[in-house]
Amino acid sequence: MKLNNIKYWTLAAILGANLVSCDDFLDRPAEDSYNVDNFYQNDEQCFQGVNPLYNSPWFDFQRGFFKVGEVLAGNYYWGSSPYLTFTVNGTDEDLINMSYSLWSVNAYANTIRERLQTAGGSEQTRNTCMGECLVWKAMAYFYLVRTFGAVPIVHSNSDDIAAGNYNEKYKVQIPDVYEYIVMTLEEAIRLLPESNSEGRIDQYTAKGLLAKVYLTKSGYGMSGSRNEDDLRQAAAYAKDVIDNSGRHLLANYSDVFRLANNFNEECLLSWHWSASSDAWTCQNAxxxxxxxxxxxxxxxxxxxxxxxxxxxxxxxxxxxxxxxxxxxxxxxxxxxxxxxxxxxxxxxxxxxxxxxxxxxxxxxxxxxxxxxxxxxxxxxxxxxxxxxxxxxxxxxxxxxxxxQLSTHLLRLSDVYLIYAEAMIGNNGSTSDESAIDAFYQVRHRAISTYERPSVITWEDVWKERRLELACEGDRWYDYVRLSYYDPQRAINELTNQRRDVYYGLDDLYKTYYQTGSFTVNPDEHRYNPNAVKPNVTISSFTLPFPTEDVVFNPHLMEDPIHVDVRSEFSY
Known part of the structure; x- marks a missing residue:
């Protein structure tokens, strides 16, 4: 899972010449016929132009998506992985690929959006496609800031290349990065329609993602509580999706993850892959x-x-x-x-x-x-x-x-739990009927005997998020946002997890398979009594930049700068 070693700053120069050609569920321009002068001439070509953002540049993030999201979070055991032991460094291949992939997404989104501004076709189609680009851009930055902390803002790859300053970018303070994400999603909401073709981004995708961004940023720079205005925004955007998107949870939880339901209504944002063996980077691996x-x-x-x-x-x-x-x-x-x-x-x-x-x-x-x-x-x-x-x-x-199995990044059940948590806010619990109803819908689908409660707590929602979204690449980022305002709680929970192994399972299960007898010998069949607790510190919640990136741009080792993103950048 490795892209060519192309620095993210200059990738856009290549994109101007051609796009990856993959035979997948989304049509896209063929390499032998595509160039800037003869493409983006009609509605169909506009959609084809944005289609690569649903898979190809994300490909090399797949392994980091799982190792950071699940192994680092303690949801998944992966042998001697440094993500299991909190010993990841800047030479880790999966971290390198993750970084390059996310910056590639940003470059794709920036460049395709620029092409669309002068495209043919209807204004509605151009706006829709530009809105899709902006949501993918925002998603890439949302991963970047929660993984690496302060990062540079690359608003236009072509402008940076023209100015010759692509290796002079400074990190931007974390609140400014979040403000940039918010600004990007607000513009996406303005451009996107309320509904779109099956599996594609629409206005409620952007609103659901914005709710999650507000919930995350609400704790940054705080101590023991969260910003009330951000919580209100998170609740408002989540409630809009719940009430007005027309989406519903699927009746059967496991159906969400089946191939036949790749484009189900519960999933607001997904990577959609191709099974074609003729192209690399378009597939789920x-x-x-x-x-x-x-x-x-x-x-x-x-x-x-x-x-x-x-x-x-x-x-x-x-x-x-x-x-x-x-x-x-x-x-x-x-x-x-x-x-x-x-x-x-x-x-x-x-x-x-x-x-x-x-x-x-x-x-x-x-x-x-x-x-x-x-x-x-x-x-x-x-x-x-x-x-x-x-x-x-x-x-x-x-x-x-x-x-061709889609990878779901934002689901409606996530939005329900975002709403419930935002409504709880800094109070620890709530008896609000709408918040309880959102929580209940998620839990009752999984546990049919679960009775609707009269009160829900932050702990209820915290655990529910883990069970509902387990092994979907998300749990680590819950810990990151918790670390923003209650780092000791995040550290304590991670430190006290059972992240190690059982002994004697093959003997136990083979005997059971052969004889039907299941007899546990506590001396042989047991959890590792010598399991070592991971060394988790406040610095553990920010992963290092790839070493090659730091060599390429030494400013990444300097303190971040403040940028008034709304006056500095515009859409």
Whole structure:
């Protein structure tokens, strides 16, 4: 998962010549026919021009998206990963790729938007496409500021290149970066229609994202409480989406993540990938990193030794040292495979996927033969299944490291929980009916026996966010925003997680598979008693810039400057 080593400052120069050509669900200009002079002449070409922003420049962020969002957060165990032990440095390949990818998105968005300003076609289409560019730009900056802290603002790549100052950019203070994101999304809201074609960004995408931005920025620079004005803005934008977008939660939680529902109404913002093997960087490759060897037919799955963390299992009320599953919360099975689980939506042509049978029935099912996961669980989200599952859902075949499974970045349930938390605000709890209703809709879908409460607390919403959004690349950023105003609480929670491994799982599960007997010997089958707590400090919530970026632009090591973004930049 590595782009060519092209510095983000100069990428726009290449974009002026051509765009990546991928045969995916979104048409786009072909390299052999596209140039600035003969393209962007009509509505169709305007949409084709913006389509690459839904996948290609994001490709090299996929692994960082998961390792930062889930491994660093303690939701996922990934062997000796520095993200597990808080030892990430500027030479880490996934961090480097993540940074380059995010700056590439910004360059794509800036350059395509500039092309659209003089495009042919209707004003409505041009505005819609420019609005889509701005939402993707805002999303890239939202990841950048929450990952690296203060970052430069590259408002126009072409202007910086023309001025020759692309290696003289200074970091901008974090509040100014957030103000720039807010300004960008406000302009996107002005340009976007209330509804758009299936799977595309619309006005409510921008409003939902803006609600999340306001909730995040509300704590920055505060101590123990959050900015009331920001909380009110977060609540207002979230409520607008809830009341007026026409979107609803899907009845069945696991359906959100199935191939057949790539463009479901619950998902406001998603990466939409292509399974075409003719092009690289347009595809979803996460199944290769996360699935057990043999899960598909392409020999490209190597994630069996990793898995959802013991701490996440604890949060779901699960215990890998038991054959009995707690199935009261449907999100658990939709998030992690555990002993006893069978999935009807994976391996449909084989009658479903039986987790433990697959592991040990090597003659018939092609599993690894030994239990690999160190935690007693393997991933479910981000997986599509086997070749038949992919073909049945999409009509096209998957191939090695190529799937079409959409990656959802902002869901309606997230917006519900944003609203509930913003309404709680600095009070610790609320009895507001609309806030309780938003929380209840999310939890009741997962736990059908859950009764509507009369009061909800911040702790209720905090835990609910973890269970609802687990393994979707988001949890670390909840800790970042908590660290803005209550760093000790964030540190304490991360430090006290069970982020380590179980011993003796293969022996335990193999015996169970062979005999049906499940007998735990506490001396052999146990959580690592010598697990070392991670060294989490306030500096842990800001990751280092890639070393190469610092060499390229030494200003990244200097203190950030204040910029009045609304007077300095304009759309």
């Amino acid at each position: 996460l199944q290769s990193d996360l699935a057990i060897a043999g899960f598909d037919e392409f020999g490209d799955c190597w994630g069996g030794y990793n898995g959802p963390s013991v701490d996440l299992q604890d949060a779901f009320g699960e215990n890998a040292l038991s054959p009995t599953r707690y199935n009261g919360d449907t999100r658990r099975k939709a998030t992690m495979m555990m002993c006893g689980d069978v999935y009807e939506y994976f391996w449909q042509d084989k009658g479903g996927f039986n987790y433990i049978n697959f592991i040990y029935d090597t003659d018939n099912l092609g599993g690894p033969g030994t239990y690999q996961s160190a935690t007693g669980a393997n991933e479910v989200k981000q997986l599509y299944g086997n070749a038949n599952d992919h073909l049945t859902a999409t009509g096209v075949s998957a191939s090695s490291q190529h799937s």
